[in-house]
Structures are given as structure tokens and as C-alpha cells.
Amino acid sequence: MLSKSCQHGIKAMICIKKNAQKSKPVSIGEVSSKINVPEAYTSKILQRLVKAGMHKSKKGVNGGFYIENRLLDKLTLWHIVNEIDGVNLKYGCVLGLDDCSNQHPCPVHNEYKSIRQNLITFFENTYLTDLTENMVKSLFDKAYVNK
């Protein structure tokens, strides 16, 4: 469904958002150990999301990642998913046909439309802010994280 990079991206952003109130940015080391994903890999994904304008990074001592205040309650899972797995999810044909469209529909094109829209809407409606401390705690429970 979602690629690992995308899954890790979501977990990382949740982790960064969780620490948004602190004055200090969160370092890669902290994020990666919290979500149990290798540091270098986490780094790559966060770099990509920074470039996409999702959050900011700061080099040097006391540097790290942080989310701007104006974006804090705007960010949804879709922002992340769209950046990393977007093209495939939005436009990919269920059966993998190259040019599946309203003009040249695959056998289940029309039926699948609403399913795909459900999924996208689900991501669009899930704001990082809405994920409460309680909902998020399983993410950082070492016994259950990672695949």
C-alpha cells in the first residue's frame, strides 16, 4: 500500500510534530531512535520532505528539524504521502495499465475510482495535530515498532 519510505516519513513527521512545542529542533538521531529506523535512511527521507516545504532543517550545533508554526495545524498525512508515493496512488491503474483513463478505462476503472478517492480523503482528513499523545504512543513503543 504505502512504501516503507513513506511509512517512515509519516512516523518521523509525527515524532517531529510531537516535539514542536520545545524551543530546540529535533535531531535526526533522536527521530531515528524514536521511530526505530536507521539514521542515514531517516535523514534521506526528512531531507526530501524539507525540500517539499513540509518542514525546516537547521544545520550546526543545536540544529535539527522543526515545523513552522504557521504549518503546524495545516499538515496532513496526505502532504507526506503525496510527496513520496503520490503519483502512483493518484494516477496508477489498479491493473497496472499504462494509459488507463476515462477514455480508455481498464475493466474496473470506474468502480475503483471511489475506492481510491476514499483512501486519498482519509489521508487528507488526517491532520498531524489530530494525532493525540495517546494515539501516538504505540509508535514509540519499542516492543512493537518496525518491520
Added chain:
Amino acid sequence: MLSKSCQHGIKAMICIKKNAQKSKPVSIGEVSSKINVPEAYTSKILQRLVKAGMHKSKKGVNGGFYIENRLLDKLTLWHIVNEIDGVNLKYGCVLGLDDCSNQHPCPVHNEYKSIRQNLITFFENTYLTDLTENMVKSLFDKAYVNK
């Protein structure tokens, strides 16, 4: 969403079903050229579906693949999808957590449940028989098939 093997499996089964009325089984060569997937690869996928009891194969001259009459109007996309991508679709956590469950839900476990069920129901409700000649023709249109 679906693996290529799964997508090819669906296309192949649609192709075999389309020829079900003929007395003669359909050969791998015929199927693979129709759906524009390499012969050896198609073969591997169809072997797997035969083992899963979805259809039958017959070796030797005039051999090939065919669907038993008693199954012709029973087969759904879910039979195929479940066999090839099933575990992941049915039980996989959106965020990739190892043990995401009602007991240890990930941050979006409960919200995602109905999305996943929608998808499964869509496959369950799509019978091979329901895919009419007209719906299916784009599948075999060389200009638009394959990825």
C-alpha cells in the same frame, strides 16, 4: 497498491475466462501475448493460481489452462488478490508497524479499518463473469497495455 504479479494474475485470469466457452484450454503463449506479459513470468503466476485451486492446467498437446464450469461464475478478483497479495492487504499496518492490532493500534489503526474493508469488499464483489466483453477490451488493446 497491488504487486505486478497480482495485476498480471488478474489480467491472465480474465483472458482465460474470456475463452472459457471454447472446448480447448488456452495456452500460456496465447495468454501472455494477449496481456503483453512475458511467457515465463505469466507461467509462474498461473502455476501459482492453479495450486491455489483457482483453475486447472493440462499438459501436452492441446493443453493449457481452463476454468472448471462449477467455478466460472464464482471467481472474484479477491480470489486472485488474496492468493498473491493477500496477507499484506488483509493484515498489514498502514504505517508498517509489526504488531498493529486492536490491542496495540497505530495512530490511525481504527480510521484505516474501514478504508481497508472498502478495498477488500470491492475485490470480493467483482466477479470475473461480471467483466463484460466491452469492459475487458481495453485490456487487450496493445496500444494501451503494459507498464
Added chain:
DNA sequence: ATCAAATCGGACACGAATGTCCGAATTGAG
């Protein structure tokens, strides 16, 4: 000014899904 702490970026390594090859086994036609 220097140095340590951090991100950045590119090249490389690994692993799993995808795809290929070829010989073995089976079957029916002649």
C-alpha cells in the same frame, strides 16, 4: 578563529520483487 555538532549529497551495497532460461515431466496425435 577554531572546533564540534549537526545536516547535506552523492556514491555505493543489499535485498526482495520481477523477469529469464532451460531441462524434466506429461500428454495426446499419428
Added chain:
DNA sequence: CTCAATTCGGACATTCGTGTCCGATTTGAT
């Protein structure tokens, strides 16, 4: 019986997403 047509099965090759390494760059503290 023999042979050609076909599926079967295992080993191999390729590709691509995943993950690693390391040096370059930036930044702030002292």
C-alpha cells in the same frame, strides 16, 4: 512407440526500493 506440444520446477539474472558510508558544508559556542 515415438514425437512434438505443452506445463512444471528450480536456478539464475535483472531491476528497483531500501539502506549505508563518508566526506562536504553549515552553524553556533567558546
